[in-house]
Amino acid sequence: MTGMRPVAEIMFSDFFAVCWDYLANEMPKMRYMTGGQVTIPLVVRTANGGGLGFGAQHSQAVENWTLTIPGLKIVAPSNPADVVGLMASAVRSEDPVVFFEHKGLFASKGEPAPEGHLVPLGQAAIARPGTDITVVALAATVPMALAAADRLAADGVSAEVIDLRCLVPLDMATVLASVGKTSRLLIVEENPYQGGWGGTVASIVADEGFELLDAPVRRVAAACVPLPFADALERQVIPTIDSVTTALRALLDY
Amino acid sequence: MANVADREAGSNVGNREAGANVGNRAAGADMITYREAVADGLARELRRDPAVVCLGEDIGAAGGVFKTTQGLLMSSVLSGSGTPRSPSRPSSASRWAPR
Numbered sequence: 002m003t004g005m006r007p008v009a010e011i012m013f014s015d016f017f018a019v020c021w022d023y024l025a026n027e028m029p030k031m032r033y034m035t036g037g038q039v040t041i042p043l044v045v046r047t048a049n050g051g052g053l054g055f056g057a058q059h060s061q062a063v064e065n066w067t068l069t070i071p072g073l074k075i076v077a078p079s080n081p082a083d084v085v086g087l088m089a090s091a092v093r094s095e096d097p098v099v100f101f102e103h104k105g106l107f108a109s110k111g112e113p114a115p116e117g118h119l120v121p122l123g124q125a126a127i128a129r130p131g132t133d134i135t136v137v138a139l140a141a142t143v144p145m146a147l148a149a150a151d152r153l154a155a156d157g158v159s160a161e162v163i164d165l166r167c168l169v170p171l172d173m174a175t176v177l178a179s180v181g182k183t184s185r186l187l188i189v190e191e192n193p194y195q196g197g198w199g200g201t202v203a204s205i206v207a208d209e210g211f212e213l214l215d216a217p218v219r220r221v222a223a224a225c226v227p228l229p230f231a232d233a234l235e236r237q238v239i240p241t242i243d244s245v246t247t248a249l250r251a252l253l254d255y
Numbered sequence: 256m257a258n259v260a261d262r263e264a265g266s267n268v269g270n271r272e273a274g275a276n277v278g279n280r281a282a283g284a285d286m287i288t289y290r291e292a293v294a295d296g297l298a299r300e301l302r303r304d305p306a307v308v309c310l311g312e313d314i315g316a317a318g319g320v321f322k323t324t325q326g327l328l329m330s331s332v333l334s335g336s337g338t339p340r341s342p343s344r345p346s347s348a349s350r351w352a353p354r
Contacts, residue, residue, distance in 0.1 A: 004306060005306050005307075005308050006304060006306045006307045006308070007307075007308050007309075007310055008297060008300070008307060008308070008309045008310070009309075009310040009311060010309070010310065010311030010312070010314050010319065010323075010324070011311075012311070012312060012313070012320050046293075046311075046323075048320075048321050048323075078289075080289065081286075081287050081288065081289050081291070081292030081295075082292070084289060084292035084293055084295075084296050085292050085295050085296040085299065086296075087296075088293070088296030088297065088299075088300065089296065089299065089300060092300040092304075092307055093300075102289070102293055102321075102323060103289075104321065106289045107288065107289050107290040107321055107322075107323070108288055108289070108290065109288065109289050110286040110287065110288050110289075111286060111287070111289070111292075112285075112286065112287075113285060113286070113287045113292075113295070114292065114295065114296075
């Protein structure tokens with residue numbers, strides 16, 4: 002607005018609720034309401050997601066909250082190189098970007114990003130090519146889907162894993178091309194099933210890809226309950242490699 | 256949050272760390288963590304464009320509650336380009352600008 006390009010950190014994404022007026026009503030609407038005279042080149046970084054036993058108010062995956070607000074771009078990388086490449090695109094965006102860093106991935110390792118690395122917003126990645134079933138994942142559910150795909154490979158099943166990387170812009174072209182090849186789709190998301198981003202992906206596939214499908218679109222998502230503090234209970238609520246593997250096998254058998 | 260690392264080691268969502276490396280089986284020894292990548296991504300943009308500024312609680316000297324901004328405050332990002340805006344009160348409202 003005044004020439005700076007701020008990158009603001011909200012310590013836990015759960016705290017978005019505290020600054021929701023700015024996130025929902027101010028930042029995403031300013032460019033539109035000023036007829037393009039004012040842009041908001043702002044990135045809001047935040048630690049998102051569960052699996053670490055932080056309890057109900059510090060573990061939520063809230064990417065679906067931001068998905069309900071037109072005017073916000075949404076980024077959620079799954080590996081170190083994408084973190085760097087997407088951060089570069091987010092900072093250079095003229096519109097507000099919400100950048101979800103997954104708490105469960107902070108210690109995970111990957112290739113460093115090359116010099117000048119830039120990953121355009123809204124470009125999904127094929128994390129693992131396959132021919133029998135498509136798995137669409139985001140952030141921490143990407144390594145989960147890859148691990149489940151590894152298990153299926155032992156049974157001779159070839160699963161294709163798509164890392165969406167962004168929810169807005171949403172790269173449905175890559176998803177639909179994959180479903181055209183595999184004719185089966187499983188969506189794995191950490192936010193609750195009720196109101197989760199997978200519902201949007203599924204509805205677009207139902208609309209634009211109905212004739213590509215040989216089976217129902219299935220979703221593995223969190224249960225719609227406050228996240229438990231106890232590890233054993235939290236495992237029952239959010240997706241795991243086991244639950245993804247089970248869902249994949251059921252869908253393959255359909 | 257002192258025990259973040261301990262909790263990560265026991266991460267619930269089935270060996271996320273092991274799983275996260277699945278896509279990088281052929282990777283060499285120069286792997287970096289997702290956490291380090293956040294600081295790397297921010298440092299690159301802070302260096303590239305002096306209009307970029309980071310804002311947040313405990314992101315300065317403390318390096319962020321998840322250590323995702325570790326090293327940025329005193330790094331070459333800022334050297335030769337001035338003093339961080341409020342290095343003297345890093346614990347509450349840390350803020351820096353590369354000029």
